[in-house]
Amino acid sequence: MTTDAAEPTLTIDELAARTGVTVRTVRFYGSKGLLPPPVIGPRRVGRYGPGHVARLALIEELRQQGMTLAAIERYLGRLPAGIGADDLAIHRAVVASWAPEAVETVTREELDRRAGRPLGEEDVERLAAMNVVGPADDGTFRVDAGLLRLGVQLLDVPLSQESILAARKVLVEHSRAAAHELSRLFRGAVAERADEDVRSLSAHMQPLVVQALLTTFQRSLREELGEWLTGSRTD
Structure with a gap:
């Protein structure tokens, strides 16, 4: 259940x-x-x-x-x-x-299959605007396999294409800033450590930091949306 x-x-x-x-x-x-x-x-x-x-x-x-x-x-x-x-x-x-970035070339039929539903021309154009798919040769498409499922889910979100792209820009900019600051912090923390410590940190950092960022962001977003909805009902 x-x-x-x-x-x-x-x-x-x-x-x-x-x-x-x-x-x-x-x-x-x-x-x-x-x-x-x-x-x-x-x-x-x-x-x-x-x-x-x-x-x-x-x-x-x-x-x-x-x-x-x-x-x-x-x-x-x-x-x-x-x-x-x-x-x-x-x-x-x-x-x-x-996983490393994985861009594959697929047919139109395979694109629909991987999306889990038939995609209209407008859907494909929106996915292309989000850099999820792009035209290749002979009517095929280049597909970012790691982003396809998310992109398809965004097709059903009641937001305009402009709002989705603006949100993507905000996420990319802040994610890069966070990654830069965290990398600087970690590099300083192991600057005087042995090589094996540096390799260990490198091997474990990505999944741990991603999970921490996702969890923190999810909680922050839940609080922000909660305050927004509460304020809307009050207004």
Whole structure:
């Protein structure tokens, strides 16, 4: 059963399409206990919610990093009970941060498959504006595999393209500033240390810092949105 407040509304076919996997894959993960069972609704139809979508995306990210099913099972087993979709998304972002940038060339049909749904021309143009996809030769597309799922999710956000691009600019600028300051701090901390300490810090810094930044940002954003919504209701 999903642990999120949103009502589970997706059928198994819709869940598979949303996450870009096959129905067979969804059932396989469910049979292995990697994916919680659906909520059984009217006519005994299983329904899936945001928690299922987020967990399936995390599983696929772990699989793409080369983890075995046993390793994925151990990873998921260490997650807190009742973890929600937002926190699962943070875990997936941390896992994705380990991978190098991956730009692939795909056909139009493959782009739709990976997006988990048919993309209209306007959708493709918006993804191109976000630097998620770009035209290649012979009608194919260059796709940033690490950003595609996020870009597709942004297509459904009720914001204008200009607002999304402005938000991206803010995130990039502040992320670079934070990365610069953290790197300067860490370099100073190990300046007089042995080479093995420097290598150890380099190996562990990225996933740890990414998780810290994501968690801190999520909490700060939740507070800001809470204050904004409270102020709007008061007004």
